[in-house]
Amino acid sequence: xxxxxxxxxxxxxxxxxxxxxxxxxxxxxxxxxxxxxxxxxxxxxxxxxxxxxxxxxxxxxxxxxxxxxxxxxxxxxxxxxxxxxxxxxxxxxxxxxxxxxxxxxxxxxxxxxxxxxxxxxxxxxxxxxxxxxxxxxxxxxxxxxxxxxxxxxxxxxxxxxxxxxxxxxxxxxxxxxxxxxxxxxxxxxxxxxxxxxxxxxxxxxxxxxxxxxxxxxxxxxxxxxxxxxxxxxxxxxxxxxxxxxxxxxxxxxxxxxxxxxxxxxxxxxxxxxxxxxxxxxxxxxxxxxxxxxxxxxxxxxxxxxxxxxxxxxxxxxxxxxxxxxxxxxxxxxxxxxxxxxxxxxxxxxxxxxxxxxxxxxxxxxxxxxxxxxxxxxxxxxxxxxxxxxxxxxxxxxxxxxxxxxxxxxxxxxxxxxxxxxxxxxxxxxxxxxxxxxxxxxxxxxxxxxxxxxxxxxxxxxxxxxxxxxxxxxxxxxxxxxxxxxxxxxxxxxxxxxxxxxxxxxx
Amino acid sequence: xxxxxxxxxxxxxxxxxxxxxxxxxxxxxxxxxxxxxxxxxxxxxxxxxxxxxxxxxxxxxxxxxxxxxxxxxxxxxxxxxxxxxxxxxxxxxxxxxxxxxxxxxxxxxxxxxxxxxxxxxxxxxxxxxxxxxxxxxxxxxxxxxxxxxxxxxxxxxxxxxxxxxxxxxxxxxxxxxxxxxxxxxxxxxxxxxxxxxxxxxxxxxxxxxxx
Numbered sequence: 152x153x154x155x156x157x158x159x160x161x162x163x164x165x166x167x168x169x170x171x172x173x174x175x176x177x178x179x180x181x182x183x184x185x186x187x188x189x190x191x192x193x194x195x196x197x198x199x200x201x202x203x204x205x206x207x208x209x210x211x212x213x214x215x216x217x218x219x220x221x222x223x224x225x226x227x228x229x230x231x232x233x234x235x236x237x238x239x240x241x242x243x244x245x246x247x248x249x250x251x252x253x254x255x256x257x258x259x260x261x262x263x264x265x266x267x268x269x270x271x272x273x274x275x276x277x278x279x280x281x282x283x284x285x286x287x288x289x290x291x292x293x294x295x296x297x298x299x300x301x302x303x304x305x306x307x308x309x310x311x312x313x314x315x316x317x318x319x320x321x322x323x324x325x326x327x328x329x330x331x332x333x334x335x336x337x338x339x340x341x342x343x344x345x346x347x348x349x350x351x352x353x354x355x356x357x358x359x360x361x362x363x364x365x366x367x368x369x370x371x372x373x374x375x376x377x378x379x380x381x382x383x384x385x386x387x388x389x390x391x392x393x394x395x396x397x398x399x400x401x402x403x404x405x406x407x408x409x410x411x412x413x414x415x416x417x418x419x420x421x422x423x424x425x426x427x428x429x430x431x432x433x434x435x436x437x438x439x440x441x442x443x444x445x446x447x448x449x450x451x452x453x454x455x456x457x458x459x460x461x462x463x464x465x466x467x468x469x470x471x472x473x474x475x476x477x478x479x480x481x482x483x484x485x486x487x488x489x490x491x492x493x494x495x496x497x498x499x500x501x502x503x504x505x506x507x508x509x510x511x512x513x514x515x516x517x518x519x520x521x522x523x524x525x526x527x528x529x530x531x532x533x534x535x536x537x538x539x540x541x542x543x544x545x546x547x548x549x550x551x552x553x554x555x556x557x558x559x560x561x562x563x564x565x566x567x568x569x570x571x572x573x574x575x576x577x578x579x580x581x582x583x584x585x586x587x588x589x590x591x592x593x594x595x596x597x598x599x600x601x602x603x604x605x606x607x608x609x610x611x612x613x614x615x616x617x618x619x620x621x622x623x624x625x626x627x628x629x630x631x632x633x634x635x636x637x638x639x640x641x642x643x644x645x646x647x648x649x650x651x652x653x654x655x656x657x
Numbered sequence: 658x659x660x661x662x663x664x665x666x667x668x669x670x671x672x673x674x675x676x677x678x679x680x681x682x683x684x685x686x687x688x689x690x691x692x693x694x695x696x697x698x699x700x701x702x703x704x705x706x707x708x709x710x711x712x713x714x715x716x717x718x719x720x721x722x723x724x725x726x727x728x729x730x731x732x733x734x735x736x737x738x739x740x741x742x743x744x745x746x747x748x749x750x751x752x753x754x755x756x757x758x759x760x761x762x763x764x765x766x767x768x769x770x771x772x773x774x775x776x777x778x779x780x781x782x783x784x785x786x787x788x789x790x791x792x793x794x795x796x797x798x799x800x801x802x803x804x805x806x807x808x809x810x811x812x813x814x815x816x817x818x819x820x821x822x823x824x825x826x827x828x829x830x831x832x833x834x835x836x837x838x839x840x841x842x843x844x845x846x847x848x849x850x851x852x853x854x855x856x857x858x859x860x861x862x863x864x865x866x867x868x
Contacts, residue, residue: 222766225790225800232804237721303718303758332661340664349668356672360680370684373750375759377683381675389672425667429675438731439761440748445683511736515727515765586765589740593768594796601798 167410169401170337170344171266185269192271193262194546196278200258201539202629203286205622207250212615214243219611223604233297241308242296248306248386249317250289252527254282255535256394257324260347262542263401264328267344268335274327281323288316304365304375306383311366318358325351342417346397349425353389357382373440377433384432387526392428392494395534396420396463399491402541403470406484407477412469416462424459427452434505437514453505460498467491482557486537489565493529500525500576512587517600518579525572528614533564536621549631556624563617571610578603687750693857702855705755706847713847716840718758725799726770727762728851742776743769744853749860752853767799774851783845784821784837792827805841808833 171186218240220227228234265272272278292309295301300310309317328351332344361382364370370378404411411417433441433449471488478485500522504513513519540557544550551557578600585596692701706714717723730744738744748771753759777783782793788806790797806821811834820834829835837845856862 221800222798225798229800230804235720235802236800237724240724241721299719301719301721303721303723303760305763340661345664348664352665352668353672356676360676364680364684369757371688372690372753372756373759373761374684374688376761378680381679385672385675422667422671425671426674429672430679432675432679435763436761438735439729440750440752442683442686442750445679448678507735514736515763519763587737589737593741594794597766597798598796 166339166414167404169267169341169405170269170339172405186266189265189269189271190262190545190548192275193265196272196275196282197258197262197542197546199279199282200254200261201543202625203282204251204254204258205625207246207254207289208618209622211243211247211251212611212618214239214246216608216611216615218243219604219608223601223608233299238297238299238301241301242293244306245293245296245308246289248527249292249309250286252391252531252535254285255539256350256391257282257285259398259535259538259542260324260328260351260394262546263343263397264331264347267337267341267401268331269337270331270334273330273334277323278327281320281327284316284323285320288313288320291316302366304379306386307361307365307379311362314358314362314366318355318362321355321358325355341401342411342414342421343397343401345421346393346400349421350390350393350397353385353393353429357385357389376436376439377441377445380432380435381429382432384435385429388424388428388431391527391531392424395490395494395531396424398534398538399467399487399494402483402487402537403467403491406481406487406541407471407474409470409474412466416466420459420462420466423455423462427455427459431456431505434510437505437507437510450505450507453502456498456502460495460502464491464495482551482561483537483541485561486533486540490530490532490534490537493525493533497522497526497530512583513579514583516579516583516586517575517603518583521572521575521579524568524575528564529568529572533568536560536564539625543625543628547628547632549628551624552627552631553624556620556627559620560617560624563613563620565617567610567613567615567617570613571607574603574606574610690751690754692754693751693855695856700855702857703752703755703853706850709843709846710850711757711847713843713845713850714757716844717847718760720802720844722770723760723762725762725764725766726768727765728769728771729761730769730771730853738769741768744772746854746860746862748853749857751857751859767797770848770851771853772851774849775854778849780845780849781822783848784841785823787841787844788821788823788835789827792823802841805838805844807836807838809836810834 171189217228217234218236221229221236221239225236261272261278288309292313295310295313296308301308302310307314328347332348361378364378365375365382369375400411400417430452431449433445434453437446437450439446475488478488503509504518504522540551582596582600585591585599586593692703694701728748730746730748731738732747733739739746752771753761786793787802789801789803790799791801808829811817811820811832816834817836820836823829823835854862
């Protein structure tokens with residue numbers, strides 16, 4: 152009887168816990184040795200992706216600051232043609248999206264996939280080559296944008312001579328992830344794996360379609376806009392979002408040592424996202440010169456996004472309930488929870504601005520820019536920071552050198568992004584109301600935005616300070632790799648729950 | 658849900674649905690849209706652009722004008738596009754069939770340019786505005802595009818006919834003049850070609866306003 156209920160409990164738990172947290176299959180010590188082996192096999196490629204991603208983050212931050220200053224002080228650096236607002240803004244977007252966010256995503260995906268499939272990385276050399284190709288592609292692409300070869304197609308600005316390089320590396324990464332998946336030693340599939348597998352299959356398809364139909368053999372007329380927004384919105388929805396959600400689903404249970412709240416909610420959340428998100432793109436064209444049916448379909452799909460968003464929010468919240476005290480100690484948890492909450496907020500804001508009557512006001516304003524940063528930064532980037540706080544000590548077998556820098560990082564970026572998103576959302580709404588009132592002169596609307604745009608530059612400085620703190624901490628961690636190995640690393644030998652820092656984080 | 662193939666097929670079919678719905682179907686519906694010939698006047702709309710203007714469109718793309726300026730007029734009663742005089746009618750798919758890159762834009766840091774060729778037909782205005790927007794639109798945050806112009810000494814034949822007329826603080830030093838480069842000429846030709854107000858069955862212009 153006892154045995155039976157225990158088996159049943161184990162079966163239920165299997166569905167709710169990450170594969171690498173499951174008991175059984177050898178001794179406890181043997182399991183940890185296996186995990187250490189997996190981490191070691193990921194070390195070189197994951198470090199490559201993380202470090203080059205962070206280099207692009209710094210570049211993207213500088214570009215963002217320059218763009219932000221230029222918008223309220225147009226004379227700033229106005230003499231150089233390659234540094235026009237449009238160039239810098241576009242270079243910023245492409246460095247942070249393709250250089251930073253995508254590379255961190257790939258690093259996290261590799262590590263998570265190996266951990267969840269419980270096998271060491273196969274042929275780490277191959278994926279490291281993909282990384283080199285990838286960075287070559289981003290360098291050529293961003294350079295192309297700065298010299299004026301931008302395609303002016305949003306989210307696909309890199310010129311035609313750069314994108315195939317990136318496509319090849321994405322394809323290598325996708326093929327490799329599927330190979331790992333096929334060879335998995337752990338037969339049970341955890342919810343994070345669904346999302347990761349989906350993301351690596353969806354992205355090359357999106358990117359391939361967009362390249363063929365917009366860059367290589369451009370379609371005619373406004374079909375370009377349809378393909379553009381089908382692609383660009385899905386980069387967010389089908390590439391970054393699944394990887395972000397996979398990370399939250401993995402790290403929250405892992406850090407607090409508790410299974411996820413509900414298996415059925417995770418199934419519902421995943422399939423409703425898969426069904427609805429990819430139909431959302433045309434809400435970027437409300438009021439535009441496209442057939443009404445396309446835009447209506449996208450608005451309906453955008454509203455349907457309430458289902459996956461609320462489902463995932465409930466699931467994450469009830470997993471966390473009773474464990475919020477741990478936010479004081481774990482940087483991973485802190486960034487993850489910040490990201491998870493932002494995901495809900497960003498999605499609700501997105502649903503609202505897709506509705507015709509609200510889009511009438513917010514479309515074409517800074518409200519959209521605020522929304523993009525709420526999604527890409529407050530949700531996705533924060534989740535990636537959290538993941539790196541967990542993964543880097545494990546693959547380097549060193550502890551984070553400075554708690555102070557961790558706090559500086561968290562508070563810098565947390566305050567920075569709040570100071571960015573909240574005022575810009577409000578300002579965009581007022582800007583839209585003014586634009587819709589034909590009695591208000593256009594130049595008066597421009598003048599109205601100026602103080603708010605200056606506030607944004609301030610928010611950008613806070614974000615930059617956080618990034619610098621993080622990069623210093625990572626650099627320090629790497630220096631420690633070359634120091635003699637003195638004490639055993641607690642995190643790997645004493646259990647999978649994240650090491651509690653010696654002191655509370657301020 | 659531990660069955661790999663099912664997961665794989667689900668992932669495949671969900672994206673395939675919108676790929677067909679939002680990419681292939683619109684391509685079939687609008688990908689071969691042609692010009693419209695008015696049965697009464699035999700006028701063809703939209704007319705193709707001149708080569709000069711087409712070159713200018715490339716500069717418009719390369720300079721990233723699209724990040725601050727839209728090229729779409731929303732329907733009457735939706736936003737204030739028509740009240741602001743940005744167009745006499747909404748824009749429709751057919752307006753864009755000649756654009757190599759369709760630059761509808763998503764941001765109005767600056768005003769809409771769909772009909773700028775009609776709203777501001779004066780070439781001299783465009784040159785001065787590009788050279789430094791503060792000349793024509795004080796308080797604008799559009800960056801100056803002085804790199805599209807050359808400042809050179811006035812030759813023995815006197816001021817060049819295409820030199821910009823600049824006054825006060827904007828004037829070049831004595832004995833110098835500001836001349837547009839080829840790029841500036843082409844860009845202005847493109848801006849002046851921007852007109853999407855032809856009468857179309859799917860987007861009629863109100864009769865009293867149409868000439």
